[in-house]
Amino acid sequence: MAGDTLLLDYGSGGKAAHRLIGELFLKHFDNPVLRTLDDAARLELTGPLAMSTDSYVVDPLFFPGGDIGTLAVHGTVNDVAMLGARPRYLSCGFILEEGLDMEVLERIVASMGNAAREAGVCIVTGDTKVVPRGMADKVFINTTGIGEIIANPSPSGHSARPGDAVIISGSMGDHGLTILSHREGLNFSADVRSDSAALNGLTERLLLEVGDIHVLRDPTRGGLATTLNEIAGQSGVVMRIAERDIPVRDAVREGCSFLGLDPLYLANEGKLICILPQEKADAALAVLRQSPLGTEAARIGTIVAADGAGPGRAGQVILETPMGGHRLLSMLEGEQLPRIC
Amino acid sequence: MAGDTLLLDYGSGGKAAHRLIGELFLKHFDNPVLRTLDDAARLELTGPLAMSTDSYVVDPLFFPGGDIGTLAVHGTVNDVAMLGARPRYLSCGFILEEGLDMEVLERIVASMGNAAREAGVCIVTGDTKVVPRGMADKVFINTTGIGEIIANPSPSGHSARPGDAVIISGSMGDHGLTILSHREGLNFSADVRSDSAALNGLTERLLLEVGDIHVLRDPTRGGLATTLNEIAGQSGVVMRIAERDIPVRDAVREGCSFLGLDPLYLANEGKLICILPQEKADAALAVLRQSPLGTEAARIGTIVAADGAGPGRAGQVILETPMGGHRLLSMLEGEQLPRIC
Missing domain, CATH: 3.90.650.10 (PurM-like C-terminal domain)
Structure with a gap:
């Protein structure tokens, strides 16, 4: 996809969107749950659970030490972990600007895939919307994470005690x-x-x-x-x-x-x-x-x-x-x- | 907040962001899990689970029969339900444009709260980012839903059979x-x-x-x-x-x-x-x-x-x-x- 730019078609639900899923997201995020490509992911997970969400809008997209993709994985993994949980699964929602360089998108997706593997979590379900030029700034990513709570009671901002x-x-x-x-x-x-x-x-x-x-x-x-x-x-x-x-x-x-x-x-x-x-x-x-x-x-x-x-x-x-x-x-x-x- | 417009401060994590959470999100989404305001929500839920995510970027924000807020609840509730699950919890991530009319935001948030109550789901964790004017178009919303699978096997796009x-x-x-x-x-x-x-x-x-x-x-x-x-x-x-x-x-x-x-x-x-x-x-x-x-x-x-x-x-x-x-x-x-x- 080198040299290509993102078209509105890629967010349409049609063939172009399916190619994007197959050639980009499955390539970098591949796991058996995502591969079913149903509307939702089926997860074997036992509660109590922690759930957290964050949207990432960082500017610039790439910077020393990371990029919007690493942040989107690390930030949500960390929020789930802070509740005393073992992060397991992430969802991933992209809002992309028409005309985005596909190489930029692939760098970000590859970076997310690596960050997820290193953190031991799977990206199991996703969504891509493409908005016309000027209606968003290049790439916004939402990730939502869930994991099993391994601490009882969970750590909480309410639990600091004198001493x-x-x-x-x-x-x-x-x-x-x-x-x-x-x-x-x-x-x-x-x-x-x-x-x-x-x-x-x-x-x-x-x-x-x-x-x-x-x-x-x-x-x-x-x-x-x-x-x-x-x-x-x-x-x-x-x-x-x-x-x-x-x-x-x-x-x-x-x-x-x-x-x-x-x-x-x-x-x-x-x-x-x-x-x-x-x-x-x-x-x-x-x-x-x-x-x-x-x-x-x-x-x-x-x-x-x-x-x-x-x-x-x-x-x-x-x-x-x-x-x-x-x-x-x-x-x-x-x-x-x-x-x- | 009538007459006010959204400032970059509201997405900063500082006092303004806390007011937005207290006066807007807790008011319309209120439930015991959200009220803890920790980085993640603690959920009593046992798998197998369905998880689904969607970002909503609809234009116009309001239209006959609904608005971006109803869509953000219904769309994700429906995707979770289609896997044979009982949707239970939603996360909600807002990406907002600086200068947005606060009355518009409150209408949308109220609409989401009502739609969630009617669908029997709780919005348990959220995130708000504010981007400078021109970097996003008014309001984008991501919701991610999870629910308990009540069908075994789950319905799936792979399961249509001749006859x-x-x-x-x-x-x-x-x-x-x-x-x-x-x-x-x-x-x-x-x-x-x-x-x-x-x-x-x-x-x-x-x-x-x-x-x-x-x-x-x-x-x-x-x-x-x-x-x-x-x-x-x-x-x-x-x-x-x-x-x-x-x-x-x-x-x-x-x-x-x-x-x-x-x-x-x-x-x-x-x-x-x-x-x-x-x-x-x-x-x-x-x-x-x-x-x-x-x-x-x-x-x-x-x-x-x-x-x-x-x-x-x-x-x-x-x-x-x-x-x-x-x-x-x-x-x-x-x-x-x-x-x-």
Whole structure:
């Protein structure tokens, strides 16, 4: 299909659409469930289940460390995993702009297929819509994932408890800064690349080998600051975070300084937050650091009761600055960084 | 939110995004699973399961008989139901254009909430992305549905057998002609309205009260002709269809004649094809006709073996014309009718 561009016909349900399915999607996603090509996929799966959905509209489509296809697999796999589940199946819905270069589409589809195989999930059902030129920007992808819950109770944003330790699996801001700098043509450092990765291997080890995990969350849109605020609010606790303990790569720190951004509000696509009892913190850090995805894992703070001593009300995140002061790490109104994922 | 327009902030993951979730999605979709607001939904559901996904990009957003919100619920509910499943849960991913009128969004969300309640499904997890003006056309919605399979074996496009009867639940082409005429400003008949409807009540009765259903399929994009061709191909059989037995409303017939379209290639959003042994055909018709969604149900043809007497090779659909002749009802290359659903 090299040199071809996408026609409206490909989204019509007619012969052209069937060729697209056969030559592109079955080629890269092939598995016995998808191959039946019925309106729905039949899955052998036993509950309780986790289900999560995300649409991906990232601009640019390709960037150092990944592309819209890897994000569409990793992002949804990670959301399912964060509920204490083993992700198993993905659906995939494409909205494509007429005139799209078919080589671009095939690169993305191949990338999704590889990411799915690496994460151990199957893409079992899909849909393609083609809209006329100018009615969408090249490629949008929705993936919805389901998996078997392997933790009882499931980790939840509501389950952070006073005394718990707050751990993150690595450096913050890599994905967000990569997208922004690449979009603006500011390739100011070769070291800046997206952390796009599937975290289900890590979460499964945390759940099965460490256990008693109260909260798992991936700090994507809105970054670490927004996600910590969500958890503090859902659990009705105060979170005390030591800024100096948050790993941020030098290149990201420099890029943020140049662009006037705070890495704590930038999206990550291959990092997790794990909140669990203090006495389990070392075991969790050990598990994380054994994986290439968690070599920089760090304990960054503690959950305290809303009525305890010290600053902070229920739902607030208090950042202890390197100088020893305290400031409120608030949730922003909006981050004004569209199309980051 | 009347008078407001959608800002990029609403898709950021920050406070504005949280307000959108609280004031709009929780208001109209409310259920205990969604209310946890974790990254994924925890579902008590045991397999085997059916899973299906569709993105909806229909233009215009509102039309006689429905809107993009009803389609997004009905279309996915129907695809899950066609695998012999009881649809239970939907995910919902919005891609919204900056500047969208918030009243338009709320109308759509309310419409989805109502359609979900009527169909007996819960919207349990969601995602919203906002893209800058001009990067998408107003509203795109993906829904992914899962449900418990209640038929063993599941109906499948591969299961049509020589001797089976082919039944449809009502008139063809209503949805497609409604969208086209409304888009072109050709409101040539007040009688033309979309058939957008959830068919899971009908399919459940067919499966449980009639049984032995070989194929269930909803003839959406590409219409009856395309779907019959898909089934004939998957099952490796010939399908013989009597054109005079296919119900088409007068207003649709006239509209098609005016626009030079064939109603057999126009999308339906509230009709099903049921293929089952001849001896069960009357029972299936009786069940369908008891429902307001199936009053015009009709038996339109028969499955014959590929090597049998008469015209047609494996995978072909032979239309017997009202004059008594035969013609091949082929799958079109593309229908050139983008954004019909």
